[in-house]
Amino acid sequence: MTQNIDDLLPEGLEDRLPQSARAAARIEASILHVLDSTGYDRVRPPLVEFEAGQAQRMAGEATRGQFRFTDPASLRTLALRSDMTVQIGRIAATGLADAPRPLRLCYAGQVARIKGDQLDPRRESLQVGAELVGTDTAAAAAEIVQLAIASLEAVGATGISVDFTLPDLVDTLAKAELPLDPSQVEEVRRNLDAKDAAGLRKAGGEAYLPLLYAAGPLEDALRRLDEVDAGGVLDSRMDGLRMIAAQLGDRARVTLDPSERHGFEYQTWFGFTIYVDGLRGALGRGGTYRIGGTDEAATGFSLYPEDFVEAVKADEPARDALFLPPGHDAARAQELRGQGWRTVAALDAADEGRALGCTHVLRDGQPVAY
């Protein structure tokens, strides 16, 4: 066998070999089953779309991270999808514009980006998620958060924690409780997101300093947030968070980092990040948003289970396999497959079942353990 430069894969792009592919397939199927059984219909958008259409729905910036190329048919720029959420929004706004609301859609597929980052060097990953289109109420958010957790429970994840955030917190406070000049808002937001107290003061955001310390277990964090919000403009949001958390019971630890914005640039009042024990990075995120172009309210979540797949692949149960020797009865083999046996047929006399990973051999029409 030769091994040369052309056998290598580009940085951040990988093959899933059988063990990993099997874990990924099981995880994808289990999550899709949860979503389907909760009324979410699967849709399948294409791998590639016009860049302009995606840019419009991604608020511009994000398409810079996409693989882009010219379409010889239209001479317009195409982009390989980097986020299926955007595509689901387009489907809701076009092909399913007339479907009754709330519209429940789910999806699973590969997405790619031109650059990995320090936390995750991958440039391709599986994205699985659900979108609830036509509503962004606390009840919608509660359904979506529960669905994300049920999805992880279904694949055997343990120690689930959810970190809530309020993506438009600064905008809301700046209009009422803690007035800011519109020119200051972006700077205050950025410094809060960076947890930079000095920067926050410099930006004229002293009043926002307590928010830096308002992160933590939900009830503690809400208490501190309440102190900042003397006028109560956040009351309905805080009630919403309590309602979502109450419905979770003890299925997940819940924390709140009210001013976390990173990854939630396009969310409206509610965002969440989801973690499981044993994995450093987030497994997914979600929240409320408005669909680009139509401005329809929506709530959804996406999971990126790559790290989880790698963490659990070694635990995939071993499987029996039945070797079918040369001259075996094909009808009997078919019958045994129908009973759940996995078979491996000899193609010539030199093939040997154990060497091919088989646990059993067919003798006189019966599977016999090696």
Next chain:
Amino acid sequence: MTQNIDDLLPEGLEDRLPQSARAAARIEASILHVLDSTGYDRVRPPLVEFEAGQAQRMAGEATRGQFRFTDPASLRTLALRSDMTVQIGRIAATGLADAPRPLRLCYAGQVARIKGDQLDPRRESLQVGAELVGTDTAAAAAEIVQLAIASLEAVGATGISVDFTLPDLVDTLAKAELPLDPSQVEEVRRNLDAKDAAGLRKAGGEAYLPLLYAAGPLEDALRRLDEVDAGGVLDSRMDGLRMIAAQLGDRARVTLDPSERHGFEYQTWFGFTIYVDGLRGALGRGGTYRIGGTDEAATGFSLYPEDFVEAVKADEPARDALFLPPGHDAARAQELRGQGWRTVAALDAADEGRALGCTHVLRDGQPVAY
């Protein structure tokens, strides 16, 4: 809802809406189940690879049909995959170079190409297939043809027919039975493939004229082929075809077009195309080949079930769905999902089950038909 140019999809690229996505998911899962139960391990190659690596394994030409772009990380050209077979060959030659042979691998995923053609304007399709690496005997070919047919049977296809071909027929005859100057071979091959009798004569291939009329039901075609092959250089191939066909029994109509080359440029002694009643185009193809780079023998098939999905999507069985009114018992709903119910929960008092497509409503903890 707005509808503008950015809502459109590029030519040849489409969304699968729920009915179609559901049929596609069922078909993909059914085929993968057949492949898995026959000992084929799934692998998942990436969407994107270096163009040069793919070109080496695709014998060059085909990468012209791929979406290509520069990798900002390596500054080399990447290509979006257009044929997963090439990727499986790479995996067999690299990550699974040391796995025992014969090595059985399967795959399913989206592939894309820059241009559709008259027969099929699609630029993206689902490709599902299996590769048997390390062997290209008649026994290997028989397993692969049967597997392709079993895959179609599993998704409910009827009226399956298989058209065999002998891709290296001209090369074989030219070396012995019907000598040709090496400079004539390509021209003779092209004219045979185009069924062009005048062109064939002009290219000095008079002796090959009978091959133009040797297509048809397997036994008839073999008889005519035998007349051309007085010296018997094709005997082992003809025995192979008979053996493959004998194992199929009456599961498929079998024909032979011995000189058909289109689509089989990279195959060695055996190729086949598979059709089902009611669809104009081929549903898939396969055959024996050598893996680019290592020259290892292999046999495989690929199905492209897009047209089939569209043909059967309306037959997907209707499904019950249970509406969960406001204030329903969440634990009871979970229990019913565990029993196989698909639920749709009310998010506010205005939600109405029938309008959301539900067939049943939860009343006093029991599903009641509307």
